[in-house]
Amino acid sequence: MRLIQIISMALAVLAGQSLADDLPTIRAAVLKIGTVNWELATITDNGLDRANGFTLDVQPYADNSATRIAVEGGEADMAVADWIWVARQRAAGKDYVFIPYSKAVGGVVVPEGSPAETLADLAGGKIGIAGGPLDKSWLILRAYAQQQYGMDLKAETEQVYGAPPLIFKSAMGSEYAGAINFWHFLAKNKAAGMRQLISVEEAGAALGLDTNTPLLGYYMKESFLADHPALAQRFFDASRAAKDRLASSDDAWAAIRPRMNAATDAQFEQLKSDWIAGIPDRAPVDEAATGKMLSLMSDLGGPELVGEATSLPAGLFADVK
Structure with missing residues (x-):
């Protein structure tokens, strides 16, 4: 009987491993010291990626330019940027789509x-x-x-x-x-x-802008998402689950505090408070509101800022809810 139990447990482990191996992987190129790591660590440390049908592979880089090169060159599947930059890239012909992350601004x-x-x-x-x-x-x-x-x-x-x-x-x-x-x-x-x-x-x-508009987000290639139907929604669900944990659990913050480079308790508490304040509502991005903001950025920054994106490129925002 003992042998049968051991064999059953081994088969269960192998079956679980096989299932995990079948999950699509999202390779995330991130700034090594970036605050997005707080959310991504909460996802991986709590198994929120596998619970939502994918595995997350976080790849640290020295600077944001390197993360962008990694996605463009196919070394990573996802990075972080503001949606205005993503709109500029899409207007220039790249198939990037934006998944909301944060409305935190300075x-x-x-x-x-x-x-x-x-x-x-x-x-x-x-x-x-x-x-x-x-x-x-x-x-x-x-x-x-x-x-x-x-x-x-x-x-x-x-x-x-x-x-x-x-x-x-x-x-x-x-x-x-x-x-x-x-x-x-x-x-x-x-x-x-x-x-x-x-x-x-x-x-x-x-200025009449929608302050709930998430300025920062994750971006992926449409071609990558086409090969993995529903993956954008699965990732978004994991992201929101991590936000829910961080918005409600002191233990969740204690787990990531070593990543936060907070020299004092006052810094830790302010970082925590401001990060939570940056959580956007769970709702589709308001394209009329973002179009208004893009128009303002175009007026103030011109082509040097927005490139050819003088109006909101169709398909910019991933269909997540």
Whole structure:
């Protein structure tokens, strides 16, 4: 009887392994230190990929350019970008489709004790900007300042461009009247006592943009998805299951804290809070709203930003719900 039990268990393990081997694999090219790893680790560590009919293979890269080259060259099946970049690629003929991930965006922080109350109060000062002159947060804030205060934010301030870590450190040293950075660097600035003057979300709302639009997402090739029917929805379901865990479980955050590069408890709590705030509603992307935002980006950034995507390319957003 004991031998029969052992044989049965071995067969069950082999059957399970065979089933797993039959699952399609999604090779995800990600920035090694990117915050998307928090969600992807939650997926793999909790078996949410296999539970949804695929296996996730996370491949770390040194920079975002490398992740994009990996997808384009067929070394990976998926990477992360904002939908405006994906729209530009699709308009140029690439068969990329976008799956929503996050609506987390940056904003402007000012030093602790700064008297500034609005963007207008930054006139004459330096603004540190991560991402360069075509950074989408910077462009939206420029449009907001023009609408609200009749202010040309570019002309009335001095811009200092730099890599996100450099802008973060310089802002902590009070070198700028204000700083614009990616959301997770701003979270650390706020944890250290800096004050958010205005978020891009607030500015976008004032401009009539849909603030629930997920700016960031995963993108895959249509050709890859055509070979794996329903895989986009399966991945999206796993992504949403991970979000649900992180939105409701302290244990889920404790599990990924070693990945978060949070030097203090204050940083950890701010990163956690801001990440959860970036979870978009589970709903199809509003194409009318994204078309309006693309039009604004085209007006402000021109072809250098949007390329040939002067209107929303058909089929940009994956059919997930």
